[in-house]
Amino acid sequence: MLKKITSHEKKGWVFIFWLAIFIFGFGSSSLAFDRQGTFELSIGNYSISEPRFKAVYHKGGLIEGIGLSVFIIHDIDFFFEMKGFYKSGELTYTKERTHFLLLPISLGFRYSKPLRYFCPYAGLGIDYYFYMETNPIQSIINYTRGFHFRVGSYVQLAEKVPIWLNFRLKYTKAKTEENNLQIELGGIEYGLGLVFVF
Amino acid sequence: MKINSKLISFLLASIFFVFSLASADEVVNISQSPGWTSNYPRVAVDSDGGIHVIWVEEYSSSSGDVFYAYCDPVSNEWSQPKNLSNNNKVYCDTQMACGIAVDDSDNVYAVWAQRNDIRMRVFSGGSWNNAITVASSGVEVDCPRVAASDNGNVFVIWWTLDGNVYSKARVNGSWESAKRISQAGKRSKFPDIAAGNNLVYACWVEKNGEYQAAYSKRNKSFNASWSPRNKIYTGSDGHQHAVVELDSYDYPHVVWTTYKDGPRVVTYSHWTGSNFSSPEEISETLLLHYPSLAERDNNLYACWQIGAYGNGMGVHYNTRQNEDWSGESSVPNSGGVTFCDVAAEPDGETVYFVWDARGEIYFYGGDTVPSVNIPPVAKFNFSPQTGLFPLEVSFDGSASYDPDGSIVRYEWDFGDGGVGSGKKINYIYQTWGTFPITLSVVDNKGAVGTQVKSIEILRLFQPLNIRYETFIDESLFFLRHVTEIYWERNPKNDDIAEIVLYRIYKKLLGESNVAYRCIGEVNADVFNFRDTDVEEDVIYVYTVTSIDGQGHESPIVESTGGATLNNKSDKKEISKERR
Numbered sequence: 001m002l003k004k005i006t007s008h009e010k011k012g013w014v015f016i017f018w019l020a021i022f023i024f025g026f027g028s029s030s031l032a033f034d035r036q037g038t039f040e041l042s043i044g045n046y047s048i049s050e051p052r053f054k055a056v057y058h059k060g061g062l063i064e065g066i067g068l069s070v071f072i073i074h075d076i077d078f079f080f081e082m083k084g085f086y087k088s089g090e091l092t093y094t095k096e097r098t099h100f101l102l103l104p105i106s107l108g109f110r111y112s113k114p115l116r117y118f119c120p121y122a123g124l125g126i127d128y129y130f131y132m133e134t135n136p137i138q139s140i141i142n143y144t145r146g147f148h149f150r151v152g153s154y155v156q157l158a159e160k161v162p163i164w165l166n167f168r169l170k171y172t173k174a175k176t177e178e179n180n181l182q183i184e185l186g187g188i189e190y191g192l193g194l195v196f197v198f
Numbered sequence: 199m200k201i202n203s204k205l206i207s208f209l210l211a212s213i214f215f216v217f218s219l220a221s222a223d224e225v226v227n228i229s230q231s232p233g234w235t236s237n238y239p240r241v242a243v244d245s246d247g248g249i250h251v252i253w254v255e256e257y258s259s260s261s262g263d264v265f266y267a268y269c270d271p272v273s274n275e276w277s278q279p280k281n282l283s284n285n286n287k288v289y290c291d292t293q294m295a296c297g298i299a300v301d302d303s304d305n306v307y308a309v310w311a312q313r314n315d316i317r318m319r320v321f322s323g324g325s326w327n328n329a330i331t332v333a334s335s336g337v338e339v340d341c342p343r344v345a346a347s348d349n350g351n352v353f354v355i356w357w358t359l360d361g362n363v364y365s366k367a368r369v370n371g372s373w374e375s376a377k378r379i380s381q382a383g384k385r386s387k388f389p390d391i392a393a394g395n396n397l398v399y400a401c402w403v404e405k406n407g408e409y410q411a412a413y414s415k416r417n418k419s420f421n422a423s424w425s426p427r428n429k430i431y432t433g434s435d436g437h438q439h440a441v442v443e444l445d446s447y448d449y450p451h452v453v454w455t456t457y458k459d460g461p462r463v464v465t466y467s468h469w470t471g472s473n474f475s476s477p478e479e480i481s482e483t484l485l486l487h488y489p490s491l492a493e494r495d496n497n498l499y500a501c502w503q504i505g506a507y508g509n510g511m512g513v514h515y516n517t518r519q520n521e522d523w524s525g526e527s528s529v530p531n532s533g534g535v536t537f538c539d540v541a542a543e544p545d546g547e548t549v550y551f552v553w554d555a556r557g558e559i560y561f562y563g564g565d566t567v568p569s570v571n572i573p574p575v576a577k578f579n580f581s582p583q584t585g586l587f588p589l590e591v592s593f594d595g596s597a598s599y600d601p602d603g604s605i606v607r608y609e610w611d612f613g614d615g616g617v618g619s620g621k622k623i624n625y626i627y628q629t630w631g632t633f634p635i636t637l638s639v640v641d642n643k644g645a646v647g648t649q650v651k652s653i654e655i656l657r658l659f660q661p662l663n664i665r666y667e668t669f670i671d672e673s674l675f676f677l678r679h680v681t682e683i684y685w686e687r688n689p690k691n692d693d694i695a696e697i698v699l700y701r702i703y704k705k706l707l708g709e710s711n712v713a714y715r716c717i718g719e720v721n722a723d724v725f726n727f728r729d730t731d732v733e734e735d736v737i738y739v740y741t742v743t744s745i746d747g748q749g750h751e752s753p754i755v756e757s758t759g760g761a762t763l764n765n766k767s768d769k770k771e772i773s774k775e776r777r
Contacts, residue, residue: 092673093670137677
């Protein structure tokens with residue numbers, strides 16, 4: 001049975017489509033110097049799509065982390081990244097403080113297409129979401145698994161300079177269950193990374 | 199055989215001597231006046247036990263004198279009769295022509311009716327003073343009676359044949375003017391008077407269709423006013439010959455005869471502090487007349503004549519001890535009686551009777567009253583007089599006493615179900631209310647005296663308008679129910695104590711109040727509390743108590759408010775995705 005696509009999801013696919021056209025249609029091979037991998041410091045915004053999250057923590061927030069990728073065959077790399085996401089909010093009635101910490105660890109593969117100054121990519125991966133919530137009701141530490149799809153592009157700042165920028169967009173599904181409540185911790189992440197190429 | 203007249207004279211003299219030494223506990227002829235008709239004897243006893251009797255010797259149907267005799271308490275001998283009036287003029291229509299009283303100093307007051315005059319002589323300082331005229335009237339006077347009290351104060355009462363009762367008093371040595379104390383227009387007669395510690399009571403019968411007992415009272419100060427007359431009993435029975443005595447509390451005790459379609463019954467009533475008690479019959483219903491009454495140490499001694507006027511069957515009496523009438527008895531060898539009187543010894547154990555019969559005055563004094571154990575008197579104090587529960591109160595029964603023995607037991611009933619014993623005791627009231635406290639003291643002979651007082655134990659009031667609502671409180675992963683409890687300050691506590699805390703309790707719906715458990719406290723300036731320990735699908739009941747600075751707490755009772763919204767099911771959760 002086909003899942004009905006919402007307008008929000010539809011806009012996301014349109015965006016990805018045009019980004020792929022841009023990357024593969026207009027790219028050149030200027031970024032195609034030899035590289036073995038990257039190390040990245042990233043920053044971005046992460047929005048959890050769960051309505052309960054929005055009721056308690058209101059909106060997304062800053063997500064920071066590091067990433068490491070290694071090219072294993074031509075234009076395909078394996079990546080590993082670890083990030084941190086923290087929010088404080090209020091219980092819905094008593095307005096007492098509650099704290100939420102999410103530590104996503106992602107593993108996956110990307111295919112990249114080096115162009116002159118860009119290197120667009122797309123990839124898939126799995127996620128381990130370690131999460132913690134503390135408040136007067138209760139505290140919890142647990143984890144769940146998920147998967148994600150990501151697109152983005154590296155941008156070369158100058159020739160022969162092994163420092164790139166990474167513009168990325170990531171969508172994750174990571175559902176967990178606590179106290180008979182099914183919580184979706186996944187969501188859309190977008191952000192910028194400072195990439196050291198080696 | 200030749201009879202020696204000297205020997206006969208000697209034997210007769212010896213017999214007369216023996217009779218004259220007859221002891222006071224036998225029937226004695228004390229008038230010794232075979233030539234005259236002796237009637238209407240009155241008797242009084244002084245503080246040494248000396249017995250004073252006066253009576254009227256009738257020389258003819260309209261002349262006579264008042265005579266007096268005295269029985270010495272040591273020698274037990276009666277004196278020769280003494281003529282007190284000594285003018286042949288003593289007379290009144292009903293033959294009730296004299297009265298006698300003894301004051302606190304053992305002075306003796308004798309009054310009599312002499313046509314239109316009331317006359318009096320006083321025995322003081324070992325001799326009789328000259329007779330004086332107490333009052334003169336335009337009509338014949340009748341039935342004079344006298345009461346004497348401390349400092350020689352004398353209160354005289356009589357009635358006049360036109361149907362009015364008068365009284366005149368000598369207070370602090372000064373005579374007041376005679377005052378009519380009966381109600382004008384109501385024929386009144388046969389008065390009696392008694393003086394107590396502070397009050398003087400008079401009673402008589404007045405005609406209201408039938409004659410009925412009435413009374414008036416005054417204090418003992420000079421020229422004090424008599425109160426308006428009141429009826430003692432509001433029924434329709436007819437009364438005759440009301441007599442009065444006062445007890446140590448100045449409460450009057452009145453005895454009269456009540457008509458019973460020919461026969462009569464001796465009837466008794468006493469002042470209860472607010473009114474006269476319901477009439478109590480203390481004799482059989484017979485043909486009877488002329489009751490008399492004496493009081494000693496709050497015990498009463500009543501006597502009356504049984505039978506027809508002029509030749510009655512005897513003197514009957516009844517005694518009231520410890521507030522109970524013992525039952526009707528008769529005086530031995532008292533046949534032929536018309537008028538009689540009674541008095542009691544200072545120890546209260548011996549009662550004296552005098553009566554007229556066959557033209558003579560007779561006296562009987564025997565141990566007719568069984569030894570009386572005066573019950574103990576219970577008195578106690580307690581402190582504090584009131585306070586908030588739980589309140590420890592100290593009770594002290596040390597003021598209790600037994601007039602003729604000792605108290606062997608103190609027993610307490612605190613009125614809330616608690617009891618105790620001992621002269622002094624502390625007791626903690628665990629709840630509020632007004633409780634009667636009863637101290638019962640038991641003397642060495644088993645008699646019981648009680649005193650009852652009441653104590654009001656206060657409480658704090660719970661706050662007003664206690665109400666509560668339940669809400670859902672959620673985080674990302676958790677959900678709980680919280681209940682908000684609200685209340686308002688209760689101004690009733692303002693005059694009792696300063697409230698410093700409110701304490702919040704809860705129980706499950708349907709549980710009794712003892713199941714309430716404390717879940718928190720807040721300061722007195724806070725009027726809400728949040729219960730976060732609320733299980734789903736369980737209905738709780740909350741209440742709040744007030745607490746003062748000393749830790750007193752209002753009762754833990756159901757609140758008068760209640761849940762204003764139990765909205766666990768109404769309150770929408772953020773997510774319905776629950777298994």
